[in-house]
Amino acid sequence: MTARATVVENVAIAPVVGPEIARGYLHIEDGRVAALGPGPAPDVPGAERVDGTGCLATPGLVNTHHHLYQWATQGVAQDATLFEWLTALYQVWAAMDAEVVKGAATAGLGWLALSGCTTTTDHHYVFPKGRGDLFAAEIEAARDIGVRFHPCRGSMDRGVSDGGLPPDEVVETLEEILDATAEAVDTYHDPSPGSMVRVAVAPCSPFSVTGRLMTEAAALARDKGVRLHTHLCETLDEEEHCRAQMGCAPVDYMEKLGWLGPDVWVAHAVHLRDRDITRFAETGTGTAHCPSSNGRLGAGIARVSELLRAGAIVGLGVDGSASSELTALSGEMRQALLFQRARYGPAALTARQSLEMATLGGARCLGRADDLGSLEPGKQADVVLWRVDGFRSAVDDPVCALVFGPPPPVARVMVAGRTVVEAGELRTVPHDEAAAAGVRAHRRLLELAAAQGHTVAQEVHR
Numbered sequence: 001m002t003a004r005a006t007v008v009e010n011v012a013i014a015p016v017v018g019p020e021i022a023r024g025y026l027h028i029e030d031g032r033v034a035a036l037g038p039g040p041a042p043d044v045p046g047a048e049r050v051d052g053t054g055c056l057a058t059p060g061l062v063n064t065h066h067h068l069y070q071w072a073t074q075g076v077a078q079d080a081t082l083f084e085w086l087t088a089l090y091q092v093w094a095a096m097d098a099e100v101v102k103g104a105a106t107a108g109l110g111w112l113a114l115s116g117c118t119t120t121t122d123h124h125y126v127f128p129k130g131r132g133d134l135f136a137a138e139i140e141a142a143r144d145i146g147v148r149f150h151p152c153r154g155s156m157d158r159g160v161s162d163g164g165l166p167p168d169e170v171v172e173t174l175e176e177i178l179d180a181t182a183e184a185v186d187t188y189h190d191p192s193p194g195s196m197v198r199v200a201v202a203p204c205s206p207f208s209v210t211g212r213l214m215t216e217a218a219a220l221a222r223d224k225g226v227r228l229h230t231h232l233c234e235t236l237d238e239e240e241h242c243r244a245q246m247g248c249a250p251v252d253y254m255e256k257l258g259w260l261g262p263d264v265w266v267a268h269a270v271h272l273r274d275r276d277i278t279r280f281a282e283t284g285t286g287t288a289h290c291p292s293s294n295g296r297l298g299a300g301i302a303r304v305s306e307l308l309r310a311g312a313i314v315g316l317g318v319d320g321s322a323s324s325e326l327t328a329l330s331g332e333m334r335q336a337l338l339f340q341r342a343r344y345g346p347a348a349l350t351a352r353q354s355l356e357m358a359t360l361g362g363a364r365c366l367g368r369a370d371d372l373g374s375l376e377p378g379k380q381a382d383v384v385l386w387r388v389d390g391f392r393s394a395v396d397d398p399v400c401a402l403v404f405g406p407p408p409p410v411a412r413v414m415v416a417g418r419t420v421v422e423a424g425e426l427r428t429v430p431h432d433e434a435a436a437a438g439v440r441a442h443r444r445l446l447e448l449a450a451a452q453g454h455t456v457a458q459e460v461h462r
Helices: 070-074 081-094 098-114 134-145 173-190 209-223 237-245 250-256 272-282 291-296 304-310 329-344 350-365 390-394 400-405 430-452 458-461
Strands: 006-013 021-031 034-038 046-049 053-059 061-063 118-126 148-153 202-203 228-231 262-268 284-290 313-316 383-387 410-415 418-421
Touching: 006 383, 034 202, 046 173, 053 350, 061 313, 061 329, 061 350, 061 418, 070 098, 070 118, 070 134, 070 430, 098 118, 098 134, 098 418, 098 430, 118 134, 118 202, 118 313, 118 329, 118 410, 134 148, 134 173, 134 228, 148 173, 173 202, 173 209, 202 209, 202 458, 209 228, 228 250, 237 250, 237 284, 272 304, 284 350, 291 329, 304 313, 304 329, 304 350, 304 383, 313 350, 329 350, 350 400, 418 458
Parallel strands: 006 046, 006 053, 061 118, 118 148, 148 202, 202 228, 228 262, 262 284, 284 313
Antiparallel strands: 006 021, 021 034, 053 383, 383 410, 410 418
């Protein structure tokens, strides 16, 4: 259904591309930005008129990395490294079913929308057998919430017996993975302009998949014209693992496998060498920067300022809820800013660079810069109105008020001109029900895991 025409007036606008507008209007028609400019809004017969006084309009935020199912295991292994944390949780995750995924995704996507996110990825890579259609469950949740969705069909085929990290019971065979991934792309991927669902191919990480899966997954993705995603260079443990088992550093390994290029974006990229940064910039390989998760797991601080100076593509991501509890995507703009300044000094990253990473940078990672990531005539009307009045009025620069402090309240979130959040509450699904779905998913997963002989306490202290 086409959204009603909308005119937002008396609003400050940070379009990301083009000059900022201290007070002006935004005209939305047929799900796209029809016009924007300074001064009074035009008369648009039949349009809904929204008073944006005290608000800053920005493009909708784009989340470039997530694991929605992890909403069901938040608060676990609180003081663990990445490998310790994964080892503690793999067996619990192996008990999930489609009901758990649907509930966790509903809560996770609702939470993202409430933080100004209009487009998100999800990297789902645990597919226990006989537990229903987990991929379909999260796509259904995204349709309910009303956000654009780029689910990544993840996979693992290298268990402990083959030198990998995950237990053998949570990995799939190469043939199962390629068949299921092709089916996911054929069933759900929509390449059309303004698409609400696009699918990526996403083997989990160098320490949980074989080189053959990486190369065949890349061939499959390129044959079908979809993007590639994986974890890379998140921790020093990963680097040691790659050097010991593959005989080279992670980025060198990826390059050998054909996994650098303009159709690839990777999560984290914390531990990059100078030449890795150069190769990312030269090849157009994108990075999903997840500062809160990297801090939570003690992984380190990514060299984001250096990536940007080199001309590389960088977006922001919240990462999975179990390694980044209740992280709002809007808050990651501030985290990125502070982490870079803590490492490089106060000129390392500006508020506007943070906003650009959260919007246009994310759209570039996902191959959507032609229709998302900035407020320009003809682009999709994915818009957030942030309340920068009240206590925030003492800050004259509304972009500073958005990024430097805690995330402002959200007055409205629109996806293709359709209101998803208004006055800080979900409008597409019952607000409280979205939260309750996440609680039920948590309880159900723990019950299912216990029935298989695995409890969180056992796994954490094993």
